[in-house]
Amino acid sequence: xxxxxxxxxxxxxxxxxxxxxxxxxxxxxxxxxxxxxxxxxxxxxxxxxxxxxxxxxxxxxxxxxxxxxxxxxxxxxxxxxxxxxxxxxxxxxxxxxxxxxxxxxxxxxxxxxxxxxxxxxxxxxxxxxxxxxxxxxxxxxxxxxxxxxxxxxxxxxxxxxxxxxxxxxxxxxxxxxxxxxxxxxxxxxxxxxxxxxxxxxxxxxxxxxxxxxxxxxxxxxxxxxxxxxxxxxxxxxxxxxxxxxxxxxxxxxxxxxxxxxxxxxxxxxxxxxxxxxxxxxxxxxxxxxxxxxxxxxxxxxxxxxxxxxxxxxxxxxxxxxxxxxxxxxxxxxxxxxxxxxxxxxxxxxxxxxxxxxxxxxxxxxxxxxxxxxxxxxxxxxxxxxxxxxxxxxxxxxxxxxxxxxxxxxxxxxx
Numbered sequence: 001x002x003x004x005x006x007x008x009x010x011x012x013x014x015x016x017x018x019x020x021x022x023x024x025x026x027x028x029x030x031x032x033x034x035x036x037x038x039x040x041x042x043x044x045x046x047x048x049x050x051x052x053x054x055x056x057x058x059x060x061x062x063x064x065x066x067x068x069x070x071x072x073x074x075x076x077x078x079x080x081x082x083x084x085x086x087x088x089x090x091x092x093x094x095x096x097x098x099x100x101x102x103x104x105x106x107x108x109x110x111x112x113x114x115x116x117x118x119x120x121x122x123x124x125x126x127x128x129x130x131x132x133x134x135x136x137x138x139x140x141x142x143x144x145x146x147x148x149x150x151x152x153x154x155x156x157x158x159x160x161x162x163x164x165x166x167x168x169x170x171x172x173x174x175x176x177x178x179x180x181x182x183x184x185x186x187x188x189x190x191x192x193x194x195x196x197x198x199x200x201x202x203x204x205x206x207x208x209x210x211x212x213x214x215x216x217x218x219x220x221x222x223x224x225x226x227x228x229x230x231x232x233x234x235x236x237x238x239x240x241x242x243x244x245x246x247x248x249x250x251x252x253x254x255x256x257x258x259x260x261x262x263x264x265x266x267x268x269x270x271x272x273x274x275x276x277x278x279x280x281x282x283x284x285x286x287x288x289x290x291x292x293x294x295x296x297x298x299x300x301x302x303x304x305x306x307x308x309x310x311x312x313x314x315x316x317x318x319x320x321x322x323x324x325x326x327x328x329x330x331x332x333x334x335x336x337x338x339x340x341x342x343x344x345x346x347x348x349x350x351x352x353x354x355x356x357x358x359x360x361x362x363x364x365x366x367x368x369x370x371x372x373x374x375x376x377x378x379x380x381x382x383x384x385x386x387x388x389x390x391x392x393x394x395x396x397x398x399x400x401x402x403x404x405x406x407x408x409x410x411x412x413x414x
Contacts, residue, residue, distance in 0.1 A: 004069070004070050004153075004155050005154050006049050006067075006068050006154070007040070007041055007049070007066075007067050007148075007154055007155075008039070008049050008052050008064060008067075009033055009037045009038070009039055009053075009066075009146070009151070010037065010038050010053075010056050010060065010065075011038075011062050011063040011064070012038065012062045013038075014030060014038050014173075016060050017038050017040065017060065018030060018173065020056060020059060021175040023178075024177055024178070025178050026042050026043040026052075026177045027174070027176050027177040027234070028042045029156070029174055030172065031170040031171050031172040033148050033150065034148065036113055037065070037113070037146065037147070037148065039154070040052065040056070041155065041156050042156060043156050043234050044156070049066055049068070050078055052066075054080045054085070055083075057084075058082055061082055062082070063079065063081045063086075064081075065080075065146065066078040069139055069152070073092070074092040075090075075091050075138075075142075076088070076091060077089055079107065079108055079111060081107055086107035087100075087101065087107060088100070088101050091138060091139070093136065100125060111146075113147040114144060114146075115145075117144040117145040118145035118146075120141055121138065121142050150170075157211065159172065160232075182267070182271060183268075184211070185210065185211070185231075187268065187271055187272060188229065188231070191275040191276060192215070192279050196215045196279075199283060201215040201226055201287075202215060203215055204226065212230050215227050215229075222328060222347075222348060223244045223295050224244070225242065225243045225244075226241075226290070227239060227240070227241060227278075227286060228240045228241075228242045229278070233262065235264055235266065236262040236264050237262075237263050237265070237271070239281075239282070241254055241289065244349040244350045251282065254286070255281065255285035255286055256281070256285070293388060295389070296388065296389035296390060298327075298393075299325070300325065300327040300393065301325060301326055301327075304326070304332055307394075308400070311401055312334045315336070315408060317335060317336045317340075318334065318335065319332065319333070328345070329345055329347030329348070331345070338358060339359070341404070349386070350388065351386050352386070356407055363407075366385055368403060369403060372406075380402060380403075384396060
């Protein structure tokens with residue numbers, strides 16, 4: 001899962017900011033980001049943090065910076081001064097693009113804590129357009145310019161589950177907001193636990209925390225199936241099915257073809273109605289879907305011996321290692337003079353990782369497929385790295401041999 005940071009940074013002393021937060025409807029945390037800026041982490045941060053930054057900059061007659069960092073996807077900021085947007089930036093890793101708009105360049109420079117580091121950041125922005133491969137370097141330069149290196153992997157969801165020791169280290173104050181606190185965890189157990197226990201699903205502590213709850217069962221082979229509830233975003237809850245081949249897929253879409261992710265509620269009565277619907281749909285349909293889609297047990301090793309072993313022997317490989325049975329976790333390793341191909345099965349799931357090694361170069365088949373997904377002469381629709389039964393495993397191996405042929409043709413010396 002990606003790491004997310006959402007923070008509203010306000011320039012000035014804590015006292016007026018704390019006074020503002022005491023009157024706020026939303027819960028929040030306040031702690032010093034550096035001597036000049038205070039960090040405000042608000043509830044529902046993805047939705048309202050930027051709006052909060054604008055409101056606080058206007059109400060407190062100061063500058064406020066909305067900063068976010070979604071490690072696998074991109075990062076950005078919006079700088080407000082007295083309610084006016086002065087500068088904004090969004091870096092998109094997936095598209096290798098950068099959008100930056102300075103309404104007042106001087107305002108951003110004036111707001112920074114480390115002017116020398118800021119100028120290095122500005123040079124990175126100009127340099128980036130000619131060096132797209134260096135897209136990942138800017139966020140650390142920006143954080144250094146504003147002396148917010150400690151604002152990393154910070155969000156309301158993270159802080160609300162952090163230990164007292166961690167909050168004390170941050171010198172964080174908590175402001176509960178004026179909304180009535182709903183005992184979400186208590187109501188979830190009150191409405192769901194007995195019904196789920198009766199059909200064999202029990203709370204899985206290893207997959208749960210204070211705001212996320214997994215009720216799972218294991219089949220006779222040790223595979224895990226269940227329902228995953230995410231209540232980390234206050235005022236919303238989602239229900240996903242969980243199995244060796246399906247991870248966190250919206251339950252309502254799976255069983256009803258209705259997309260109901262992030263079901264909202266405003267008070268305790270609405271939360272109860274939402275949970276009763278989740279309970280009824282899972283007991284009637286979700287549980288049946290998981291049962292009907294259990295993993296078929298078969299001799300995976302025998303299939304490898306029939307299809308993959310002769311295929312790779314033609315390429316000059318021989319089997320060097322075989323875990324048996326591999327289906328429940330293990331490796332098959334084929335080697336030749338300068339390379340190897342490894343099939344790795346993970347315990348508790350039917351996901352398979354194929355690793356190709358040629359000399360000092362290592363590449364997974366998944367990476368190879370992903371890199372060439374926009375090449376119609378290379379890419380073939382439907383390649384999945386999981387299986388549910390003997391037939392889907394044969395389909396999987398057919399895709400494996402297809403892409404290994406492409407790999408040996410283009411990426412490996414024979």
